Amino acid sequence: MEVKIDTKEKFHVITPIVSELSATMADQIDKILLPFLQENIKNVVLNLEQVQRMDKAIAEQLIHIQQQFYENNASFVCCALGEALEAFLADCELLELLNVTPTVSEAGDIVNMEEIERELLDSDFSE
Template identity: 30%
Template sequence: MEFKIDTNPTYIQITPVFNSLNANLSGSLREKWTELTQSGSQNFIIDLSNCTTADKDGLEQLVELHAECYSNGQSLVFTGVQGGVLQLMKDTEIDMAINIAPTQVEAVDIISMEILERDLFNEE
C-alpha cells in the first residue's frame, strides 16, 4: 500500500493513497504505525479523505489499532472520513470507539490536548 507521510513536531499524518478502507489497508496502516512508532513517533493523524468505501473488517482493525495506540500512551485521530464510510462507522458504532475529527485543525487540537493531559498526569 502507498501512503503519504507528513511529519510535524508533535504528530505524524498518514494519508492512504487508496480508495477502499478494507482489511488489507488497515493491516498496512498497522505496519506503517509500527514502523513509525519504532522510530520514535508517538502521535498520529490518519487522513481517510481518499477512502470512499469501507468494509466492516477494515473498520474493526482500525478500532484495534486505536486501542493499541492508547495502551502505549500514544494518540491517534482519524480525519477526512467520507460520508459513506462515516455512515458505516455509525451503523456499526465504531465512531464511538475511535477519535474522529471533522477537520485537520480539530485533529491537531485533540492531539495537543492529549499531550497536555499526559504531561499533567505524569507530573503527579
C-alpha cells in the first residue's frame, strides 16, 4: 500500500494513496503505522481524505492501533473522512471509538493538546 508521509514538528501525517482499505491490508497498516512508536516523534495523524471505503476489519484494526499509541503515550488521530466513510463507521458503531477530526489542522490541534496534557501529567507525578 502506498502512503504519503509528511513530518511536522510534533506529528507525522500519513496519507494512504488508495480509495479502499480492505481487510487484506491489515498487516500493511500495522507495518506502516506502528514503527512510529519507536521514533522521537511518535504522534500520527492518519489522513483518510483519499479513502472512500474500508472494511469493518480495518476500522477495528485502526481502533486497536489507536489504543496502542495511547498506551505508549502517543497520539493517533484520523482526519478528513468523507461522508460515505463516516456514515459507514457510524453504522458499524465504530466512529465514536476513533479519535476523528474534520481536517489535518484540527488533528494537529488535538495532538498538541494531548502533548500538553501528557507533559502536565508527567510534572504532576514527578512532584
